[in-house]
Amino acid sequence: MTLDPPTMLTISVALAAAAALYLAVEWGTVRERSLLFWSAGFATITVGSTLALLRMSGLLLIGVWFANGLLVVAHWLFLLGVARFTEARLSKAWYLIFVAWGALLLLPGEPPWSKAVFVLNSSLVALLSIRASFLLRPHGKSLSVGAVQLRYVLLVHGLFYVAKVLTAIVPGTLIDLASLGGAIIQISLVEGAMAIMLIALSMTGTERYRREKRIARLAARDPLTALYNRRALEVRAPRLLEEVSSARPGALLLIDIDNFKLVNDLHGHIAGDRLLIALSEMIRAHLPEGALAARLGGDEFVILLGDAANERVVALGSNLREQFQQTATEGFATPEPVTLSIGAHLFDQPPASLAALIEQSDAALYASKRGGRDSLRVVDRTRAGSEALPAR
Structure with a gap:
């Protein structure tokens, strides 16, 4: 099977949909809101990848940047889930991401705007991923291997998008994303599919560890007084x-x-x-x-x-x-x-x-x-x- 852009997008759709469903099922059992945010993030990636695939097939239902904008929304939901998981409070400034996303959708998809949109989109994804990774940093020793893995997967994912930005702003490397061509697109899709799989596994492992710790803590405590039994x-x-x-x-x-x-x-x-x-x-x-x-x-x-x-x-x-x-x-x-x-x-x-x-x-x-x-x-x-x- 050739790993061309349509094939990789199809794989991304399947992986993201499976991750969204799995996290939603976990949320139905555990009722941890972080799982709900993460599930919504993967569902957003599913929709964005499906729309991008339809566009590549000739069904121009959306603008060229809408699917990429949904990727920003998905990572914003990932950040909200990590914030909920670590009990951190996000500044209201992070909600301005939607202002940047709206500006992204208004820009035309032809050069030279394609390069500007590409840089803005990749910068937002990198910013959200790296911020989520840093929220997990103080919790590396107190949580599971899954939390540590999630931290580093998000960090590497964010740094990959930083590299994409640097590639785009180097003189003479203008990328025409509207055509979905070039090696950078294939690399991005492969990285995206791998990130989906690793992030989903890390998220579920992290929440499962917390749930087991909570069960163990409840089993050790008197339910009325919260002292040890x-x-x-x-x-x-x-x-x-x-x-x-x-x-x-x-x-x-x-x-x-x-x-x-x-x-x-x-x-x-x-x-x-x-x-x-x-x-x-x-x-x-x-x-x-x-x-x-x-x-x-x-x-x-x-x-x-x-x-x-x-x-x-x-x-x-x-x-x-x-x-x-x-x-x-x-x-x-x-x-x-x-x-x-x-x-x-x-x-x-x-x-x-x-x-x-x-x-x-x-x-x-x-x-x-x-x-x-x-x-x-x-x-x-x-x-x-x-x-x-x-x-x-």
């Missing part, structure tokens, strides 16, 4: 526990809400959920760097600390109790106070397991409950023997 805590705790030593003792705080059932019974479960969310936000605000926090279930929470002195544990527990009691008292009237009971366990040797550590802290929590609730009970195992501090 118990399973995620068990995965992350070993690294922290391995660093425990006599010089850097660890601590686990087990937190339970006293009389939480009264809030649900008197104010409804939505009010109870609001109180759980409020406590999770307090925990998050007071959480030291490197520490872990999770909701074990119901109204029970856990905080795992490294490099934790007794005074630090007492201060953390006391601050949480005071802030929580104030919030609960102001927001929910109950016949008995809604407070926090906390059992804390300090240790200077890695425990046998996280479950064993939670069990030991649960004993301290039970002692706190038995002592009248609304208290912090600390069991310090960092020295010989055990020392149970009085309720606070």
